[in-house]
Amino acid sequence: MIEDNELDAAILFDPAAQFYFLGHDSFAGVNTPQALILSPHLTRPCMVIWAADAPMLPGGGTGLDLRRYQFGVDSPASALAEVLFKSFPASAKFGWDAQSAALNHALASEIIAACNITPVDISAALARLRIFKTSEEMAAMRKAGDIVEHGLKAFRHAARVGACEREIATEIEIALRRAGSDYWAVPIEMASGDCAHHVHGTPSERVLQRGDLLHVEFGAVHRRYHAVGLQTLVIGDADPRAAWYYDVARRCLTAGLATARPGIPAADIEAPALDILRAEGLSETFAMRFGYSVGIGYPPTWLEPFGITRTNRAPILPGMTFVLHACLLDEDTSLGVLVGGTYAMTEQGLTQIAGAGDCSLLQIS
DSSP: OTTTTTOSEEEEOOHHHHHHHHOOOOSGGGTSOOEEEEOTTSSSOEEEEEGGGGGGSGGGGTTSEEEEEOTTTSOHHHHHHHHHHHHSOTTOOEEEOTTSTTSOHHHHHHHHHHHTOOOEEOHHHHHHHHHSOOHHHHHHHHHHHHHHHHHHHHHHHHOOTTOBHHHHHHHHHHHHHHTTOOOOSSOOEEEEGGGTTOTTOOOOSOBOOTTOEEEEEEEEEETTEEEEEEEEEEESSOOHHHHHHHHHHHHHHHHHHHHOOTTOBHHHHHHHHHHHHHHHTOGGGBOSOSEEEEEEEETTEEEEEEEESTTOOOBOOTTOEEEEEEEEEETTTTEEEEEEEEEEEETTEEEEEEEEESOOOEEEO
């Protein structure tokens, strides 16, 4: 990554990247700057870290050069500048994860001024490293997938006429925690009834009524690796048009899953779903991409950059893990359905890690 980009060092602010390279498990870096510096010119990695978080480093930071700073007293940018001025010549070239939520515009501007550097964005190179999961990473995701099933079971059990969305979300969260989940990077997403087309809805006080569509999306976590569960169900009998929407979404997902195989371009997985939607006159209801890579996650997201979209011609290869879904949203009719789950590409083909997948529309009496 460093040599390929002709850099002297990489400066990594993203908590997921710090966990990937170092095993440092802290969400605080999103709002309290922390920087991991990797370089072949250093005898060991360097970490500029909030002093309160330093004891959380693996082995208490043994094996690292640490520059602790006091939050609210010291400037993180100045602390980083001290390290760079001490360790690298003025001509050194740096890369950083500019697309990380932990590196906002204000912080980036302050660092550029304090350190007198203009780093290049190496987010894409980092994404290429992380997209291929080792056997240990895959095992962690499969464990997370096992935990997802507890959440889906709680969802189906709690969804009843008279229950409110927040009560259902509570039961899901309890089930996930009891099954061993760490905290997830994205809140539970849920929507029902007249708001069913709100795909990223926050569980509300809305009380379920007979005939409501209800869909959910949530993550379970093992060792910071996420698996994502999705399901749509109906309370009582489904409206014929809602059932049709769900059937179309299911066919879209099934067609994409059947197409997926090692080496196929990402765009070719979404393509059959688009063909189905065009044939059914529902192209405008497909408001989301067919999928995205998933793995390590810290708030505010578990998404990795690789997308399963009509514009991505990069190949899907063994070791990659994805959320794959078909989501149809019709604002005019307030209908919204979501089908899918978490999948891994293996040498033999696609396997499901978690989620309801391309199942039939579940009716809850």
